[in-house]
Amino acid sequence: MNLASVSKPTLLLDREICRRNIYLLKEKAKQQGVDLRPHFKTHQSGMIGEWFREMGIEKITVSSVGMAQYFSHFGWQDITIAFPVNIREINVINALASKAHLGLLVMDAMTVDELGKKTNHPISLWIKIDVGTHRTGLGFQNIQAIDEILHRIDNYSHLHFSGFLAHAGHSYQKRSQAEVQVVYDESLRILLNLKSQYLSSYPYIKVSLGDTPGASMVEDFGVVDELRPGNYVFYDLMQEEIGACRFDDIAVAMACPVVAVHPERNQWVIYGGAIHFSKDFLLAGDGKKIFGRMVDSTESGWSTENVSSNPVLVSLSQEHGIVQCNKETFSLCKPGDLSLWLPVHSCLTADAIGSYSTTSGEAVDHYRGHLYE
Amino acid sequence: MNLASVSKPTLLLDREICRRNIYLLKEKAKQQGVDLRPHFKTHQSGMIGEWFREMGIEKITVSSVGMAQYFSHFGWQDITIAFPVNIREINVINALASKAHLGLLVMDAMTVDELGKKTNHPISLWIKIDVGTHRTGLGFQNIQAIDEILHRIDNYSHLHFSGFLAHAGHSYQKRSQAEVQVVYDESLRILLNLKSQYLSSYPYIKVSLGDTPGASMVEDFGVVDELRPGNYVFYDLMQEEIGACRFDDIAVAMACPVVAVHPERNQWVIYGGAIHFSKDFLLAGDGKKIFGRMVDSTESGWSTENVSSNPVLVSLSQEHGIVQCNKETFSLCKPGDLSLWLPVHSCLTADAIGSYSTTSGEAVDHYRGHLYE
Numbered sequence: 001m002n003l004a005s006v007s008k009p010t011l012l013l014d015r016e017i018c019r020r021n022i023y024l025l026k027e028k029a030k031q032q033g034v035d036l037r038p039h040f041k042t043h044q045s046g047m048i049g050e051w052f053r054e055m056g057i058e059k060i061t062v063s064s065v066g067m068a069q070y071f072s073h074f075g076w077q078d079i080t081i082a083f084p085v086n087i088r089e090i091n092v093i094n095a096l097a098s099k100a101h102l103g104l105l106v107m108d109a110m111t112v113d114e115l116g117k118k119t120n121h122p123i124s125l126w127i128k129i130d131v132g133t134h135r136t137g138l139g140f141q142n143i144q145a146i147d148e149i150l151h152r153i154d155n156y157s158h159l160h161f162s163g164f165l166a167h168a169g170h171s172y173q174k175r176s177q178a179e180v181q182v183v184y185d186e187s188l189r190i191l192l193n194l195k196s197q198y199l200s201s202y203p204y205i206k207v208s209l210g211d212t213p214g215a216s217m218v219e220d221f222g223v224v225d226e227l228r229p230g231n232y233v234f235y236d237l238m239q240e241e242i243g244a245c246r247f248d249d250i251a252v253a254m255a256c257p258v259v260a261v262h263p264e265r266n267q268w269v270i271y272g273g274a275i276h277f278s279k280d281f282l283l284a285g286d287g288k289k290i291f292g293r294m295v296d297s298t299e300s301g302w303s304t305e306n307v308s309s310n311p312v313l314v315s316l317s318q319e320h321g322i323v324q325c326n327k328e329t330f331s332l333c334k335p336g337d338l339s340l341w342l343p344v345h346s347c348l349t350a351d352a353i354g355s356y357s358t359t360s361g362e363a364v365d366h367y368r369g370h371l372y373e
Numbered sequence: 374m375n376l377a378s379v380s381k382p383t384l385l386l387d388r389e390i391c392r393r394n395i396y397l398l399k400e401k402a403k404q405q406g407v408d409l410r411p412h413f414k415t416h417q418s419g420m421i422g423e424w425f426r427e428m429g430i431e432k433i434t435v436s437s438v439g440m441a442q443y444f445s446h447f448g449w450q451d452i453t454i455a456f457p458v459n460i461r462e463i464n465v466i467n468a469l470a471s472k473a474h475l476g477l478l479v480m481d482a483m484t485v486d487e488l489g490k491k492t493n494h495p496i497s498l499w500i501k502i503d504v505g506t507h508r509t510g511l512g513f514q515n516i517q518a519i520d521e522i523l524h525r526i527d528n529y530s531h532l533h534f535s536g537f538l539a540h541a542g543h544s545y546q547k548r549s550q551a552e553v554q555v556v557y558d559e560s561l562r563i564l565l566n567l568k569s570q571y572l573s574s575y576p577y578i579k580v581s582l583g584d585t586p587g588a589s590m591v592e593d594f595g596v597v598d599e600l601r602p603g604n605y606v607f608y609d610l611m612q613e614e615i616g617a618c619r620f621d622d623i624a625v626a627m628a629c630p631v632v633a634v635h636p637e638r639n640q641w642v643i644y645g646g647a648i649h650f651s652k653d654f655l656l657a658g659d660g661k662k663i664f665g666r667m668v669d670s671t672e673s674g675w676s677t678e679n680v681s682s683n684p685v686l687v688s689l690s691q692e693h694g695i696v697q698c699n700k701e702t703f704s705l706c707k708p709g710d711l712s713l714w715l716p717v718h719s720c721l722t723a724d725a726i727g728s729y730s731t732t733s734g735e736a737v738d739h740y741r742g743h744l745y746e
Contacts, residue, residue: 007459086381088379111708136642271456280647317508317542320456320508322508335483352648354744
């Protein structure tokens with residue numbers, strides 16, 4: 001890999017690993033007859049989106065109205081915005097609905113009425129169910145609220161009830177296949193139970209689940225209709241810790257110039273900080289924070305062979321990163337060298353830096369880098 | 374304040390508070406005969422930079438070569454890049470040095486040689502001293518390394534030794550005027566001690582210190598030559614906790630639509646997440662995280678009158694924020710309303726969102742929003 005021209009923090013993308021991640025989950029879903037609607041909030045890239053399309057993906061998930069507009073520009077026509085409807089953006093939503101098949105998430109009757117009155121293109125509505133994450137969604141036992149929402153949806157001919165949707169975000173707290181399986185099974189059971197209650201009135205409704213640990217670690221998806229994982233396109237150190245991937249499956253690494261070394265404490269300072277990595281961290285066994293793990297540059301990209309013994313990124317300020325080495329690893333870099341880092345949370349890292357370069361030097365777009373056009 | 378057109382997370386800037394912050398520290402430094410070289414990494418804005426210029430500021434600090442280029446476009450001609458020299462950017466540095474009086478930080482002789490050989494415009498070099506933060510800088514007792522650096526600088530006629538510079542970043546761990554005073558005094562003592570050792574050989578050298586707690590909380594700056602605080606332009610909840618400002622001095626607040634409410638746990642969900650606020654947090658007395666505190670919208674901006682009893686932003690994911698209310702405050706907002714939030718760390722929040730709107734609706738630039746042009 002020719003890194004000679006890299007002079008500042010640069011998020012490197014290994015196209016082969018990324019395409020393999022896309023392919024493997026597509027195949028897994030296909031073999032089980034499950035619709036895959038990948039979440040594009042992790043990569044936020046038109047070019048990476050094309051790799052999904054080449055492999056037969058036609059439906060996508062995004063996390064904001066602006067991101068839906070971005071992918072609409074790239075020709076995507078079946079988009080679920082997996083975020084509670086923000087009625088302050090209702091005009092943009094309506095304009096989008098004229099161009100794409102739009103799926104939205106609702107949790108209250110008032111929002112349905114707003115959509116009903118202020119949009120005039122067909123829109124699909126999912127009722128968001130809280131399956132245990134307690135971030136958003138209606139409790140599954142809240143039949144009164146669900147009935148009220150359905151009653152309102154039925155009032156507007158352009159609004160269609162798609163079914164029940166959940167994000168099992170609490171799978172991120174799990175650390176084994178068995179634990180993630182329990183979260184998946186319980187989440188699916190809740191959604192299927194609701195589906196069975198409403199199937200006679202709404203015979204086409206579906207259930208949709210989405211999280212990368214579940215999609216990666218559960219072998220048998222059961223009778224779920226649709227899955228919406230996103231992070232698996234890149235994976236990251238958090239997914240590795242959960243057990244959803246191996247280090248070798250992580251498709252992005254941040255290249256950072258080393259700008260100072262401190263032999264008295266076996267530390268390096270790198271150009272690469274919170275504004276490049278974001279500040280999500282893992283906790284090491286000793287309670288210390290980990291903001292990244294170093295990999296070794298190779299001719300074609302990087303190798304994770306020494307990732308467990310390599311230096312660790314232990315602190316981030318705005319532009320600086322502090323790297324803890326030991327006596328053996330301290331001499332691996334000197335000022336002016338590039339160091340390569342697997343990120344803790346690839347979604348936030350990609351958003352923070354707002355662009356990619358493939359390991360062969362090709363620029364890859366990110367929505368973030370186009371926000372201000 | 375007319376917030377009717379705000380439909381997504383928007384960083385509001387109170388021009389009057391911001392200008393007052395700029396003015397008060399400018400006056401304080403002027404009265405004590407201290408040069409002020411404000412750090413522009415907090416606001417990163419050409420327009421806000423003009424407010425400094427109107428008040429007589431001519432010298433600035435930035436944290437990256439790219440940021441120096443940005444402010445060079447706005448006519449700034451005396452710029453210190455308060456980050457270790459990244460020799461991979463040496464060509465851009467040399468081009469900048471042809472247009473502006475550039476100050477750089479060095480900590481090793483090799484970097485001085487690189488600068489000496491690969492640049493050909495006058496450049497000022499500061500030796501970065503570690504006064505206790507242990508992020509970067511030479512130990513003050515490391516006279517051998519300092520002498521070696523000076524020996525190399527003297528080899529190149531276009532390189533000039535400016536003096537000793539430090540960032541007392543450990544002041545951020547302090548929580549009282551007395552504690553911050555101790556950090557300031559000790560830092561200044563270290564720098565002055567070095568200055569006195571080298572003054573006979575380099576009669577024009579200066580000492581430069583920079584951190585907002587010190588600049589805000591220390592009454593008598595002593596015989597420091599230059600101060601480089603940055604955060605004070607906005608302040609934030611972290612500075613309030615340190616004691617460097619009051620809530621009323623915080624010049625930015627994030628406007629976020631409320632998109633869902635959960636009466637069963639007295640929570641709201643806002644459109645406003647890690648990609649808008651960044652993930653820095655404070656710890657409350659009960660050990661819970663605080664990512665923002667709510668203020669009340671007023672005709673001219675916002676009021677902090679109820680900030681201590683208002684709801685608290687307790688969790689952030691990529692686009693979502695979770696707000697904890699109590700029974701009394703839960704009814705303050707419903708879906709579709711806007712909520713206003715003081716950020717924990719204004720530098721990272723401004724960088725994450727990449728733009729501002731003044732409370733009167735004027736758009737304000739941020740370097741981040743121009744990175745991809």
